[in-house]
Amino acid sequence: MKSKFLVGVGLCLAALIASAPIASAQTRTKVTAYTALENDQLQPFKAAIEAGVPDVEIVWVRDSTGVITARFLAEKDNPRADLVIGLVATSLLLFEKQNLLDEYKPKDSDKLRPGFRDTAGPYTWTGMDAILAVVCFNTVEAKKDSAAAPVSWEDLTKPAFKGKIVMPHPASSGTGYLQVAAWLQIMGEEKGWAFMDKLHENIAVYTHSGSAPCVQAAKGERMVGIGFDMRGAKEKTNGAPIDLIVPKEGVGWDLEATAVVKGSKNLEAARKVAEWSATKAANDLYGKYSAIVAHPDVKSAPPNYPADAEAKLVKNDFAWMANDRERILKEWVKRYEGKAAPK
Amino acid sequence: MSGDARLRRPLIREQTVATLLVLALIIVLVLIIALPLWSLLSKSLQNASGGYVGLANFATYFATPSMVSALFNSLGVALMTTLLVVPLAFAYAYALTRSRMPAKGVFMGIALLPIFAPSLLGAISLIYLFGNQGVLKGLLFGHSIYGPIGIVFAEVCYCFPHAVMIIATGLRLADGRLYEVAEALGTKPTRVFFTITLPGVRYAAISAAFVVFTLVITDFGIPKVIGGQFTVLATDAYKQIVGQQNFEMGAVVGLILLVPAVLAFFVDRQIQKRQVALLSARAVAYEPKPAPMRDALLLAFSSVIGLVLVAMLGMAIWASFIRYWPYNLSLTLAHYNFGEFEPGGWEPYLTSLAMAGCVATFGTGLVFLGAYLVEKTKVPMPLRSLAHFLAMLPMAVPGLVLGLGYVFFINAKSSPFGWLYGTLAVLVINTIAHFYTVGHITATTALKQIDGEFEAVSASLKVPFWTTFRRVTVPISMPAILDIAVYMFVNALTTISAVVFLYGPSTKLASISIIHMDESGATAPAAAMATCIVLTAIGAKTLHVVLDRLVFSRLQVWRKR
Numbered sequence: 001m002k003s004k005f006l007v008g009v010g011l012c013l014a015a016l017i018a019s020a021p022i023a024s025a026q027t028r029t030k031v032t033a034y035t036a037l038e039n040d041q042l043q044p045f046k047a048a049i050e051a052g053v054p055d056v057e058i059v060w061v062r063d064s065t066g067v068i069t070a071r072f073l074a075e076k077d078n079p080r081a082d083l084v085i086g087l088v089a090t091s092l093l094l095f096e097k098q099n100l101l102d103e104y105k106p107k108d109s110d111k112l113r114p115g116f117r118d119t120a121g122p123y124t125w126t127g128m129d130a131i132l133a134v135v136c137f138n139t140v141e142a143k144k145d146s147a148a149a150p151v152s153w154e155d156l157t158k159p160a161f162k163g164k165i166v167m168p169h170p171a172s173s174g175t176g177y178l179q180v181a182a183w184l185q186i187m188g189e190e191k192g193w194a195f196m197d198k199l200h201e202n203i204a205v206y207t208h209s210g211s212a213p214c215v216q217a218a219k220g221e222r223m224v225g226i227g228f229d230m231r232g233a234k235e236k237t238n239g240a241p242i243d244l245i246v247p248k249e250g251v252g253w254d255l256e257a258t259a260v261v262k263g264s265k266n267l268e269a270a271r272k273v274a275e276w277s278a279t280k281a282a283n284d285l286y287g288k289y290s291a292i293v294a295h296p297d298v299k300s301a302p303p304n305y306p307a308d309a310e311a312k313l314v315k316n317d318f319a320w321m322a323n324d325r326e327r328i329l330k331e332w333v334k335r336y337e338g339k340a341a342p343k
Numbered sequence: 344m345s346g347d348a349r350l351r352r353p354l355i356r357e358q359t360v361a362t363l364l365v366l367a368l369i370i371v372l373v374l375i376i377a378l379p380l381w382s383l384l385s386k387s388l389q390n391a392s393g394g395y396v397g398l399a400n401f402a403t404y405f406a407t408p409s410m411v412s413a414l415f416n417s418l419g420v421a422l423m424t425t426l427l428v429v430p431l432a433f434a435y436a437y438a439l440t441r442s443r444m445p446a447k448g449v450f451m452g453i454a455l456l457p458i459f460a461p462s463l464l465g466a467i468s469l470i471y472l473f474g475n476q477g478v479l480k481g482l483l484f485g486h487s488i489y490g491p492i493g494i495v496f497a498e499v500c501y502c503f504p505h506a507v508m509i510i511a512t513g514l515r516l517a518d519g520r521l522y523e524v525a526e527a528l529g530t531k532p533t534r535v536f537f538t539i540t541l542p543g544v545r546y547a548a549i550s551a552a553f554v555v556f557t558l559v560i561t562d563f564g565i566p567k568v569i570g571g572q573f574t575v576l577a578t579d580a581y582k583q584i585v586g587q588q589n590f591e592m593g594a595v596v597g598l599i600l601l602v603p604a605v606l607a608f609f610v611d612r613q614i615q616k617r618q619v620a621l622l623s624a625r626a627v628a629y630e631p632k633p634a635p636m637r638d639a640l641l642l643a644f645s646s647v648i649g650l651v652l653v654a655m656l657g658m659a660i661w662a663s664f665i666r667y668w669p670y671n672l673s674l675t676l677a678h679y680n681f682g683e684f685e686p687g688g689w690e691p692y693l694t695s696l697a698m699a700g701c702v703a704t705f706g707t708g709l710v711f712l713g714a715y716l717v718e719k720t721k722v723p724m725p726l727r728s729l730a731h732f733l734a735m736l737p738m739a740v741p742g743l744v745l746g747l748g749y750v751f752f753i754n755a756k757s758s759p760f761g762w763l764y765g766t767l768a769v770l771v772i773n774t775i776a777h778f779y780t781v782g783h784i785t786a787t788t789a790l791k792q793i794d795g796e797f798e799a800v801s802a803s804l805k806v807p808f809w810t811t812f813r814r815v816t817v818p819i820s821m822p823a824i825l826d827i828a829v830y831m832f833v834n835a836l837t838t839i840s841a842v843v844f845l846y847g848p849s850t851k852l853a854s855i856s857i858i859h860m861d862e863s864g865a866t867a868p869a870a871a872m873a874t875c876i877v878l879t880a881i882g883a884k885t886l887h888v889v890l891d892r893l894v895f896s897r898l899q900v901w902r903k904r
Contacts, residue, residue: 032848039863042686060686061848064862067586074588140670163487172586205489205571208862215864219668220476231864239667337409 028057029269034072036065036174037086037256038211038231041289045085048285052276056269064209065091065174076100082264083273085128088174089255090181092125093322101125102260104271106278116255116294120319125259126278129290132229132253132309133179135245136214141223153183153247156224157198165202166213167226171329174254175210175228180332181321182252182314193335200336218242229309230289236304244306250314254321256290357807361720365730368713372733375776379748380740386751387594393756400595410579410592414599417576420491420566421559421603424498428555429548431499432506435648438641439507440514441540441631445642453649454507456656457500459880461837461854463564464873465497467866468658470569476669489571497565500655502558503648506551513547514540519629546614553607561600561741563840564854568861576600577743577840584747584844597747601740608739656877663871679875684860684868691856692875698770698852699835706775706782706835707828710734711820714786715812719798738780746841749773765847773845774835782827789823790816822895829887833880 028050037045039062046058061081063071069091072081076098084092084101095101101124109117109126116127135156137149147160156165168176184192204222207213213225214232218240225232232244258277260270276282283295291305390396404410435454439447457465472479473488473496486492517540525535563577570578576596584593662668666675682688713734717727737745753760753769763769793816801811817824839854846855853872860869 039685039859039865040683043682043688046686059848062686063585063859070586070588074590204487207864209864212862212864219866220670221470221474239671241670333409 030057031082031269032059033083033085034061034081035086053272064172066172079263081261082266082270084259086256089257090321096124102262106275108278112294125257127255127257127294129286130253130292134229136217136225136232137243138217140241141220161202163204164223166222168210169206172208173210178254179252233304246306246312250312253313362722365716365722365726379752382751383748400591404595413574413579421556423495424559425552425556428502428506436507436511438645442638442641444638450645455504458504460877462501463568465500465655466565466568467870468655471658471662490573493569498559502555509551510547513544517629519627557604557607597744604741605739659870660874663874678867678871684865685856691851691853695853699832701771702774702835703828703832706831710782711786718790734783742777742841746844750844767850777841778834789820
């Protein structure tokens with residue numbers, strides 16, 4: 001009995017030591033990367049980065065855009081991240097404004113599409129790909145209710161969709177915020193809020209993540225999900241009875257981007273990863289998970305992806321999206337949070 | 344060391360060692376329990392940059408309608424659950440203790456099932472049962488399971504075992520002589536029920552009600568999964584801290600959560616004092632007489648409840664094997680390929696195992712040694728009382744609140760423990776602290792059964808107490824030590840509320856991974872991970888029971904006369 005106990009203690013000590021950051025004796029530098037990438041992307045991305053930059057080991061800290069953004073800002077006096085990979089440009093502009101990012105320009109960044117890299121002031125971030133919000137429409141559930149497929153955002157305010165729509169909470173989800181920002185940009189502030197007031201009557205729940213709406217629509221748990229484009233395409237490829245609809249007024253989007261954190265204790269290693277992130281090889285990887293990629297030579301055509309999506313991107317003012325983020329979220333929370341659950 | 348040296352050692356040194364050990368215990372308990380709570384309190388009185396602002400944060404809290412509505416939602420849900428659970432648990436416990444229905448052992452086992460699962464497993468099952476694609480959706484008559492209905496349903500099942508255990512203990516304490524007298528006097532059974540049975544368990548029922556109320560109001564997993572737009576205090580605290588990094592407001596929510604828990608703690612202690620006075624030494628155990636009608640009704644009732652509890656566990660397990668709910672019901676193991684849904688793959692499960700193993704090993708050691716020092720040494724009473732008080736404190740502190748306290752304590756600017764943040768060590772320490780009290784009570788009870796003569800004889804033979812502890816106390820108490828270890832292991836596996844604020848990139852636990860997968864819509868993999876946890880916890884408990892029956896029952900034969 002006692003020997004077993006000692007073995008147990010030994011194993012525990014071993015586990016505790018193994019988990020301590022200082023004790024691991026290895027040559028690779030551990031680089032902590034804050035990310036909002038999808039969970040299924042993280043293992044392939046880690047493998048690709050470590051193959052491209054052999055002396056680096058990536059440690060992911062993953063959460064929704066809003067959570068990662070809030071956490072990064074809260075840690076600004078004592079940053080725990082070395083890198084930000086796959087976080088929306090809106091958030092990175094916010095960090096840049098507060099002087100939290102390292103000024104570093106990967107040499108391949110000039111080869112990227114002009115809209116996909118930092119243009120103003122000190123160069124801090126490099127775009128990877130675009131994320132979009134689309135409408136995932138479950139045709140099986142729609143048939144049961146004989147609801148017609150929406151073609152415009154206005155269609156979603158019809159009584160037929162009451163309690164049938166889910167969308168991401170813009171404070172936690174990057175997809176949620178980019179779509180709210182898109183409505184305000186295409187309709188103007190006043191009409192945009194009026195539209196969201198009406199839409200709110202039809203919303204069943206605001207989900208934490210941008211993936212959840214299309215997943216829930218795919219499973220028929222809800223009829224309509226306003227959510228992250230690639231998740232919808234993937235669910236459809238998995239056999240879900242959904243259509244991916246791009247409303248005619250246009251869809252919201254943002255860039256996913258990479259940046260090195262100012263004050264990183266592993267600055268050299270982090271910069272090497274940033275260098276890699278602008279290469280064609282990296283963009284080839286992005287192309288497996290995104291339809292629109294920063295490198296002009298990478299053509300991505302994910303299965304079941306709506307063909308008209310790129311043409312329908314709204315005209316984004318990123319500076320406005322970043323600067324007014326706090327104000328917009330505050331207004332949104334005031335209007336739609338804490339109300340009784342709509343049926 | 345030779346025997347001569349041991350004999351020559353003056354007794355006073357042993358006393359010094361004991362005092363130093365108790366002092367060390369007090370310091371440890373203050374560090375892992377009292378100081379984090381203090382940090383929480385002081386944080387709630389500060390602004391974001393650490394300046395003292397008095398009650399300003401509380402004023403902001405009560406001036407924000409969405410937060411106040413979460414408070415009332417929490418109170419409503421907790422009250423509703425309590426009102427439902429206590430009568431149900433009473434009837435079930437009554438069937439277990441006061442009837443002659445068959446298969447009582449099986450029914451007791453079924454009642455305990457929810458203990459082995461993270462609370463949110465029941466909520467996941469409910470989505471599959473009553474969600475918009477649920478198999479039993481029609482039973483809701485158009486109401487949505489997302490919101491108060493789902494929360495209350497899942498909480499009732501989650502709290503059921505706790506209420507049954509408390510009330511069954513109360514029912515077992517009955518004095519058989521009262522019933523014999525009542526029968527001799529020809530009292531009607533209903534009158535016996537209302538004048539003897541009910542008054543006898545009223546304290547247990549009140550105690551159960553408080554335990555349930557506290558469990559519900561501080562539970563995070565269930566409202567997170569099935570709450571929909573219905574916010575409660577626990578999800579609010581998570582949103583404030585994790586989602587918005589608004590630590591001051593999180594501290595306020597934590598303190599509000601502490602109020603009902605502390606209240607329950609003190610009411611419960613008062614009640615337990617009275618309960619003791621109820622039973623006299625001459626009481627005779629009550630033996631239920633055969634009553635076919637009563638037994639059949641109670642069997643039917645218990646079967647229905649048992650079926651619900653099994654369904655709440657089984658549905659999620661079944662769903663974890665289904666390829667694409669609800670459109671493709673073929674079976675698959677794909678959802679157990681966690682690398683597809685979770686950056687760590689199977690790592691969170693292994694981390695959970697390591698964490699639970701460490702909690703069981705170190706926690707049991709600390710708790711038992713601590714209880715021994717408090718109970719058996721001749722250290723001045725005030726010191727031992729202080730240690731005992733500190734050991735009882737976690738009972739009144741919900742996991743969520745303790746977790747928040749740790750965040751503030753470790754991350755404070757002046758804290759020397761900043762490096763602990765996100766390590767396995769802090770998860771282990773926090774979990775030991777969280778579940779300290781029950782282990783302490785178990786150990787103390789076992790130690791009280793061991794005659795103090797052992798220590799007296801040892802002292803007169805000049806054998807130091809640590810030798811007595813090692814050679815006598817620990818072997819005699821082995822069953823209790825194993826009880827504590829299994830209790831700590833199972834709870835460390837299933838806990839969410841405390842650790843959700845403390846994990847780091849390389850120490851993500853299975854329960855947190857379940858939350859994250861569910862958040863991104865991956866319900867089936869979340870159910871799969873929960874299934875792994877449940878099976879491990881049940882496996883550990885089964886091993887414990889088998890070990891207890893086969894090995895320790897033999898070693899404990901001497902106890903029976």
